[in-house]
Structures are given as structure tokens and as C-alpha cells.
Amino acid sequence: MTDLPRRFPEVSARRVYDSVLDLVGDTPLVRLNALTQGLPATVYVKLDHYNIGGSSKDRIGLNIVREAIADGSLGEGARIIETGQGNTSLGLALVGNLTGHPSTVIAKPDLSTSKLNLLKMLGAEIIPGRFDVDHTDPEHAWAIAEAKETRTPGSWWVRQQEIASNPDAHRLSTGPEIWSQTAGAVTHFVAAIATGGTVSGAGGYLRTQNPEVGVVATTFDLDEKPWKESNLNKTFHRLPGYEELEKDWPDNIDLDTITRIEARTKAEVIDFAFRLARAEGLLLGPSSVLSILVALDLAATAQPSDVIVVFSADHARDYTHAEYNEQWLRANGFAEIAERWFGPAEGKVQR
Ligand SMILES: Cc1ncc(COP(=O)(O)O)c(C=O)c1O
Numbered sequence: 001m002t003d004l005p006r007r008f009p010e011v012s013a014r015r016v017y018d019s020v021l022d023l024v025g026d027t028p029l030v031r032l033n034a035l036t037q038g039l040p041a042t043v044y045v046k047l048d049h050y051n052i053g054g055s056s057k058d059r060i061g062l063n064i065v066r067e068a069i070a071d072g073s074l075g076e077g078a079r080i081i082e083t084g085q086g087n088t089s090l091g092l093a094l095v096g097n098l099t100g101h102p103s104t105v106i107a108k109p110d111l112s113t114s115k116l117n118l119l120k121m122l123g124a125e126i127i128p129g130r131f132d133v134d135h136t137d138p139e140h141a142w143a144i145a146e147a148k149e150t151r152t153p154g155s156w157w158v159r160q161q162e163i164a165s166n167p168d169a170h171r172l173s174t175g176p177e178i179w180s181q182t183a184g185a186v187t188h189f190v191a192a193i194a195t196g197g198t199v200s201g202a203g204g205y206l207r208t209q210n211p212e213v214g215v216v217a218t219t220f221d222l223d224e225k226p227w228k229e230s231n232l233n234k235t236f237h238r239l240p241g242y243e244e245l246e247k248d249w250p251d252n253i254d255l256d257t258i259t260r261i262e263a264r265t266k267a268e269v270i271d272f273a274f275r276l277a278r279a280e281g282l283l284l285g286p287s288s289v290l291s292i293l294v295a296l297d298l299a300a301t302a303q304p305s306d307v308i309v310v311f312s313a314d315h316a317r318d319y320t321h322a323e324y325n326e327q328w329l330r331a332n333g334f335a336e337i338a339e340r341w342f343g344p345a346e347g348k349v350q351r
Pocket of ligand 1: 088199
């Protein structure tokens, strides 16, 4: 049982801001209590859904737009083009609206309806694109982005997987925040990997402060699609020849910073998301839950002085139509999980 606080927090600062952009970064760390009972190490979660647009990608949205304006890639009124899973596009669209840069998003077909609707609220143009075909295929999101950039004078395709201002955002904010919040006591940083911006930037910063800090990149089971044929998979399994394939990697994945890669299955992660919600009151997106699962395994064999910081990119709310939805679970091969956390299907009102 957690002791209830006797009162609300003291007002520590005025917390009055001139712009929503001042509400990017400086997110809280919270300690895990129930799930770490009996484990030697301390585990903190960095809650990046506290950013104004709801995810860690506000950090890169802000830094990418700032740097692109400064280096001239993004001229006055130019259109920002980006592909991806939604969070980055939201961060870019939000910042772009405030700097006078409209957005075009090449969205994957299964982009969550909540993110799609938020992008529409922000006025972004949405063009469907695919990620399940080779990136040279004209239907691939990257090919569509490139064609849009060529056709639209003054527009700029961001390419978050290779642009330096992505990891730099985390080098300049996430890393220093964690270092300061733990007073330099952090021993491990655990974060999910996609473009590599978070792990390379925040992990890289922490390792410059203390080269002993372990940087653990987490990913969904690499034997599952779409990872099976990826170079991350080949590296994870230490298959010979992967070095030659590094040219296909997102440039922002810095292998020298990563000390370990850990994978978990989607089923393990979804199941644990419900346990996490009930035990700790943390409602977090699957990539965050994945990292917490890995961190708890790490904590079980850690030293008592170890301080593990897990990065949480976003909130559970964006996934209640899918991974955290009873009907979706039953229809997508996770009936056992649905049964465990929602009870039997019979006689229920379906929604
Ligand atoms: C929810 C979520 N978690 C984790 C990541 C991975 O972050 P990064 O691209 O910095 O590796 C992303 C970004 O794609 C994301 O949207």
C-alpha cells in the first residue's frame, strides 16, 4: 500500500508561461513502488506525456523546427512534411502552427484515430502512405514524402531518422533533466528505440557525464514482423555481416551509445500494461510499458545503489482503440489477455 500524501503539493513556482512552447521538456520523474517491492534497485519513470502535445516528440518537434529555421531549410511559411507513427507529426504540426509553417503528414494506414483526429484539429494535411512495402516502392510513405517535397516549392521533408536535431533535442533536454533529477545517481537509462533519437541523445548525454551509465534500448520481439528482416534484428542476434547493412540504419541509432538491446513480445507487454495500471496507477503507451518491463528485470539483478531511469514516451489514452481495448484484443489473437483483465465476453454490452 502506498501512503497517501497528506496534502496537495506546495506551490513551488508560479508555473505561468508565455507560450505553450515553454511547456515542452522539464517533465517529472516518478518512482515505482509496488512493482519494485523486494527488488534491490530503485526504478524511476520519466513521464514525457506531460509535454504539451502529449508525447516526447514535442521535444524533437520544437528542436527540429528551431534548427531548420536557423539553418534555412525551413523558409518563411514553408510546408513541413513528415512520415511516421503520429507523435512526431503532432509535435511538428503543433510547433509549426505557431511559427507559421503548415504541415503535411504521410500517415500509415493504421494510425490511431485519436492521433489522426488531433492532427486534423491542428490543421495538418493527411496523405496515406505504407510502411509494409520496400521504401523504393512509390506507395511507401518515404517515396510519397519525397514526391510531395519535389512537387511543393519551399516545402521541407524532415526525415526524423537521420536529422541531427532529433537526438540533439534529447541531448539538450531529456539527458540533462535526468542527470539533474537524479543528482547524477542514474546508473541505467532504458528507452524504446525507433529512430534512435531518444536513446542516442539522452543516453549519449548521460554517458558523457558518467561513462559507466548503461543505456538499454528496448524493442518489441525482433522475430515478429516488421522487425524480422531488420538490421536491428541482425545486430540483436549478432548475425555476421550486419556491419555492412548499417548503411540502411536510421543514422540516429548510435550503436556506440547502446550498451544492450532487449526485446519483449507484444503479448507480454500488453498483459503487463494492465498490471502496471492497477499496481502503480500508471497509464502508459506500449513502448513505455515495454521499457518498464525490461527495467524491472534489470532491477531484479541490480545493486542496491543502482538507479534505473525508464523513459515513457506517451500515455495509454492513444491506445484504447487497440492494444488496451477488449474487443481489439479478442479479435487480434490476445483473447487470453482480454479474459484476464476484462473478464468473460459473454453477456457483455460490446463497445
Ligand atoms: C510512442 C513512442 N515510443 C518510442 C519511440 C521511439 O523513440 P525514438 O524515435 O527516439 O527512438 C517513438 C518514436 O518513434 C514513439 O512514438
